[in-house]
Amino acid sequence: MSFNVSQFSAKIGKYGGLASANKFVVQFTAPKWYSESSPSSNEINAADAALADPDMLSFLCDTTTLPGKSLQTVDYRPEGFGKISKVPFDIQHDNLSMTFLCDAQHRTVRFMQMWMQEITNTGSITAGPLATFKDRTSFEMNYKDNYKADLEIYVFDDSASEVLKYTFFDCYPIQIGSISLGWEQNDTIMKLPVEWTYSTYTIFRDSLPTEVFEGRGPNLFQGISYLN
Numbered sequence: 001m002s003f004n005v006s007q008f009s010a011k012i013g014k015y016g017g018l019a020s021a022n023k024f025v026v027q028f029t030a031p032k033w034y035s036e037s038s039p040s041s042n043e044i045n046a047a048d049a050a051l052a053d054p055d056m057l058s059f060l061c062d063t064t065t066l067p068g069k070s071l072q073t074v075d076y077r078p079e080g081f082g083k084i085s086k087v088p089f090d091i092q093h094d095n096l097s098m099t100f101l102c103d104a105q106h107r108t109v110r111f112m113q114m115w116m117q118e119i120t121n122t123g124s125i126t127a128g129p130l131a132t133f134k135d136r137t138s139f140e141m142n143y144k145d146n147y148k149a150d151l152e153i154y155v156f157d158d159s160a161s162e163v164l165k166y167t168f169f170d171c172y173p174i175q176i177g178s179i180s181l182g183w184e185q186n187d188t189i190m191k192l193p194v195e196w197t198y199s200t201y202t203i204f205r206d207s208l209p210t211e212v213f214e215g216r217g218p219n220l221f222q223g224i225s226y227l228n
Contacts, residue, residue, distance in 0.1 A: 016157060023156040026061040026098070028054035031149040031172070033118040033142075051114060052107040060101045060108055062191060064153060066166060067094035067201070096151075096168060096196040101189055102179070109192055112176050118147045119172065147172050151196070162207055170199040 012018060030053075052060075072090040077083070100108050117123050117133070121140050124131035136142065148170040155164040177193030 016159070016162075019155075020158060023158070024064065025154050025156075026058050026064055027152045027154070028057050029150045029152075030054050031115065031118070032146045033115075052103070052111040056103075057100065057108065057111065060103065061098055062101050063099040065094075065097045066153065066155070067096050069093045093198065093200065095174070096171070096198060098194050098196065100192045100194065102192050109179075112173060112192065112194055115147065115173055116176060118142055144170070144172075151198070162205065165204045165206070166201055167204075168196070168198040168201045171196050172198075 034051075034054075070092050071088040072092055073086040073088050075084045076087040078085065100112075102108050119142055121133045121136040121138055121142075124133040124136075124138055131138065149172065151168040151171045153166040153168075155166075156162070173194050174197045175195035177195070179190055179192060181190075182188075
């Protein structure tokens with residue numbers, strides 16, 4: 001059977017064409033430590049009180065991944081010998097990777113560093129071995145309920161009428177990547193890579209019910225589609 005370009009194009013066109021990888025938005029739910037925090041000068045530096053907020057993180061998220069999942073299997077022989085059959089016993093999720101553009105006031109960097117600080121206390125070590133941070137001694141772990149948060153990734157189609165929604169539950173950062181600096185990088189934007197873990201995620205595909213997305217008016221992709 002020969003390859004027919006017209007048939008291939010018609011088949012792809014039937015489903016609206018191929019998906020673009022640049023039409024997405026990430027939305028964060030504020031973790032408990034952020035929504036309930038009222039930092040005092042004796043716990044953190046006063047400058048660190050100016051942190052990014054979840055909306056700012058959504059705006060500055062430059063790249064992200066849609067992680068995969070894989071089944072964990074064991075070898076099984078029904079009769080004790082012969083051909084091996086793979087039997088699943090667990091499922092493993094890939095980590096979620098993101099890269100953030102860093103603002104000039106470094107609020108994004110401080111937010112991620114403070115999130116790590118809320119997970120394990122490393123900040124009070126400079127004040128002595130008996131110093132505490134929110135009643136936690138040096139390197140003491142916090143309860144997960146205080147630092148976990150849900151996270152959503154919306155992937156839009158070209159018409160901005162369909163959306164693929166990924167919802168990640170119990171997210172928190174497990175690695176803040178290194179940032180490269182150099183005197184020769186005059187026109188380079190500083191970026192912060194962050195690795196996340198989570199318990200599980202769900203995927204739903206649906207039509208946007210109205211022209212208003214999340215109560216903020218027409219989104220960027222809907223506006224572009226109106227202007228053709």
